[in-house]
Amino acid sequence: MPRLIALLVCLLAAGPLHAARASDLLVIANPAAGDVGPLSANAVAAMYLLRVTAWPNGTHVVPVNRELGSPMRTDFTAIVLKQDLTTLAAYWNEMHFKGKVPPLIQPSEAAMLAFVQKVPGAVGYIDAATAPVGVKVIGRFPNPSSRTTQP
Amino acid sequence: MPRPAGMSSGRAGWAAAVLLALICKAAVAQSEYEPGHGYNFSAFNVGGFADVTAAAATDSGRKALSVNAVSVFATGHIASVFNPFVEAQLTGFDIVQSGGVGGGRNGTLGIDRLYDDAILNDNLTLRVGKMLAPVGEWNEIHAAPLVLTATRPAVTFLNFSQYATGFSMLYSDSSGDLPDLQLYWQPHGEFLEKPVTPFAFATYRLVEGVHLKFPVSLLDQVGLSFQQTTDLRGTTQSLGGIDFQLNFGRIGLQGEASYSGLGGETRGFARRNEWGGYLAVSYALTNEVTAYSWYEQFTGRLNMSAARDLLWGVSFKPDPAVVFKLEYLQNVGGRPVNPTGVIASWSVLF
Numbered sequence: 001m002p003r004l005i006a007l008l009v010c011l012l013a014a015g016p017l018h019a020a021r022a023s024d025l026l027v028i029a030n031p032a033a034g035d036v037g038p039l040s041a042n043a044v045a046a047m048y049l050l051r052v053t054a055w056p057n058g059t060h061v062v063p064v065n066r067e068l069g070s071p072m073r074t075d076f077t078a079i080v081l082k083q084d085l086t087t088l089a090a091y092w093n094e095m096h097f098k099g100k101v102p103p104l105i106q107p108s109e110a111a112m113l114a115f116v117q118k119v120p121g122a123v124g125y126i127d128a129a130t131a132p133v134g135v136k137v138i139g140r141f142p143n144p145s146s147r148t149t150q151p
Numbered sequence: 152m153p154r155p156a157g158m159s160s161g162r163a164g165w166a167a168a169v170l171l172a173l174i175c176k177a178a179v180a181q182s183e184y185e186p187g188h189g190y191n192f193s194a195f196n197v198g199g200f201a202d203v204t205a206a207a208a209t210d211s212g213r214k215a216l217s218v219n220a221v222s223v224f225a226t227g228h229i230a231s232v233f234n235p236f237v238e239a240q241l242t243g244f245d246i247v248q249s250g251g252v253g254g255g256r257n258g259t260l261g262i263d264r265l266y267d268d269a270i271l272n273d274n275l276t277l278r279v280g281k282m283l284a285p286v287g288e289w290n291e292i293h294a295a296p297l298v299l300t301a302t303r304p305a306v307t308f309l310n311f312s313q314y315a316t317g318f319s320m321l322y323s324d325s326s327g328d329l330p331d332l333q334l335y336w337q338p339h340g341e342f343l344e345k346p347v348t349p350f351a352f353a354t355y356r357l358v359e360g361v362h363l364k365f366p367v368s369l370l371d372q373v374g375l376s377f378q379q380t381t382d383l384r385g386t387t388q389s390l391g392g393i394d395f396q397l398n399f400g401r402i403g404l405q406g407e408a409s410y411s412g413l414g415g416e417t418r419g420f421a422r423r424n425e426w427g428g429y430l431a432v433s434y435a436l437t438n439e440v441t442a443y444s445w446y447e448q449f450t451g452r453l454n455m456s457a458a459r460d461l462l463w464g465v466s467f468k469p470d471p472a473v474v475f476k477l478e479y480l481q482n483v484g485g486r487p488v489n490p491t492g493v494i495a496s497w498s499v500l501f
Contacts, residue, residue: 042326049369051325052273060228067183083369086438089471090297091369093187093500097294099226099236099268101189101196104182115182 023128025076027139028113032059032120039139041080047123048081049091050100055121064115064124065103072109076125079141187296187472187500199223199238200500202295208492210482213251218244219496220295222263232269236280238262262343263314278319278335281342285333285362286311286376287394287407295498299405299431301476302462305449305488306407306427311390312355312380316342331364340383357381360390371397376409385416388425403433403443413452420452427457441466443478449488458485472500 027044029036034057046052048063055061066073077083083091092102106112109130116122117134126132128140182191189198202219224238244258266280283291289298289307319335337358344354360378367373376392392409408428417423427449435441444463450456464478475497482491 046325046327049327051323051327053270054231054273058231060231064182068185086471087369089187093471094292094297094370096188096196096198097200097224097292097297097500099224099264101191101226101228102185102187104191105185105188107183119181 023143025072025079025125025139025141025143026128026130026132026137027080027123027125027141028116028132028135029055029124029138030116030118030120030122031134031136033057033123033136033138034059036136036138041082041139041141044123044139045081048103050095050102059121062119062122063103064106064112064122066112066125067105067107072125072127075143075145079143080125080139186470189501194229195225195227197223197225198501200294200296200498202301202496202498204301204494204496206492206494208251208490210487210491211251213248213490215248215251215255216246217248217256218246218258222294224264232267232271234268234270236264236266236268238264265342273325274322276321276323278321279317281314281316282319282335284312284315284335284358284360284378285364285374286313286360286378286390286409287392288364288372288374288396288405289394289407294500295496296472296474296500299403299433299443299466300445300462300464301478301494301496301498302480302489304407304427304429304431304445304447304460305451305458306392306409306429306447309449309488310409310411310425310427310451311378311388311392312337312341312358314341314344314355315358315360316340317358327366330366333362333364335360335362354383355380356383367397373397381415386413387415388413401435403435403441404431405433406430406445417452421455422450422452425452426450439468441468450485451488454486456485458488459483460487460489474498 027039033055036055047061053061074085077085077088081088096102106115109126112124113126113130113135116124184190189196199222201221204219205216207214218241220240220242222238222240226236228234239260240263241258241260243256245255248255262281264282266278266282269277271277285291287307290313292298295301315335315337317335317337319333322332340356358378358380360376363375365373373395378390380388388411390409390411392407394407396405406429409426411425413420413423427447429445429447431443431445433441433443442465447460448457460480460482462478462480464476467475477495479493480489480491
């Protein structure tokens with residue numbers, strides 16, 4: 001009996017751990033981006049920092065971000081852009097005043113995916129648990145603090 | 152000498168405001184709004200900022216509640232060589248005013264920027280039109296919510312052409328490792344020039360310059376500026392300047408210094424050079440509250456002695472796009488450029 005209880009405890013403990021380990025961050029692009037291979041974090045960051053404005057085939061880059069307070073945005077900012085949220089917000093405000101357009105905002109995983117599917121040149125990110133239907137995966141980054149379910 | 156607002160500038164300002172309104176009305180929003188990022192409509196983004204100040208100058212006794220600036224700007228992406236940008240700005244409108252001389256200000260509507268960016272590749276952009284001259288970082292990001300203090304140090308606006316109407320080539324390293332470079336050239340007068348303020352010495356006819364910006368981190372940088380101008384009076388000016396912004400944890404340092412040699416028509420000037428500089432220190436008490444101070448010394452062409460100002464204040468930033476500031480400036484020598492007194496401001500970038 002004690003062995004059975006111990007086994008049950010282990011299974012209960014292992015469940016959440018397995019769920020929390022889970023998935024990577026997928027960087028996705030609209031197929032109009034053309035033949036783009038896997039990109040490094042720096043290459044993705046150059047688009048989100050508004051330094052690279054066109055895909056190799058000339059299509060205009062449209063970076064897309066999640067809404068303020070989104071855990072996915074926090075993870076993406078730290079893992080791929082390698083910045084903190086406050087510094088990045090100040091940077092984008094300055095860029096906006098200088099005439100550049102900061103990343104557009106989509107309020108959910110589904111909205112992000114739909115936007116990138118629809119808009120030529122769009123680049124965004126989703127959790128690997130979400131099927132990247134109708135988009136091109138151009139980067140996959142391990143997410144140590146990943147959450148399997150993203151709203 | 153001050154002069155009234157030009158009609159052409161005013162009409163153009165209203166035309167730009169109507170154009171911006173039409174863009175807003177005609178288009179359909181595609182993404183959620185985030186403060187400071189503007190509203191996205193199809194291929195256009197419309198944003199701006201507002202700055203309301205309450206000031207009490209102790210020397211003149213002037214007190215005023217003012218709309219210091221309301222700016223609306225729009226940027227569009229039509230094609231890689233057609234990325235238009237326009238900014239219309241209302242400045243200096245006193246809602247309530249008492250004391251001092253000259254009465255209240257009625258505000259001036261004008262075009263701050265109107266240009267097209269032709270993106271040649273990821274590194275090179277050709278800009279044509281009226282733009283901000285890249286002399287120091289403050290002049291390029293002078294929107295109240297983006298700068299450290301409500302009071303602008305004299306050296307950041309007083310002794311150079313703030314605008315250039317003409318052509319500019321911008322080099323930007325896509326990795327952000329190499330310095331950014333901007334060359335600009337204004338062959339004739341300023342397009343839709345703003346009315347000259349009591350502080351501005353000249354209307355610039357020829358403007359040319361170069362600016363180098365060395366990135367240290369995303370927000371920190373060191374910049375070098377050179378600008379050569381000829382004004383309508385015939386005075387030539389060659390300016391060299393340096394500016395920097397550096398952060399060390401909670402402590403921030405920024406400053407700008409410039410020196411100008413004057414030639415050509417210099418009759419009536421007290422000196423044939425100008426120089427000035429400010430050094431600011433800030434300390435982030437919390438994520439939202441920052442205490443700051445700066446000291447500035449500025450010697451203009453009309454004065455033999457340097458104006459020396461000391462400022463200290465505190466800012467509260469509940470959001471990166473919203474800032475409240477309360478500060479006190481004390482003139483400690485020379486003929487003041489900025490008045491001694493208290494100023495409070497509320498500014499928002501939208």
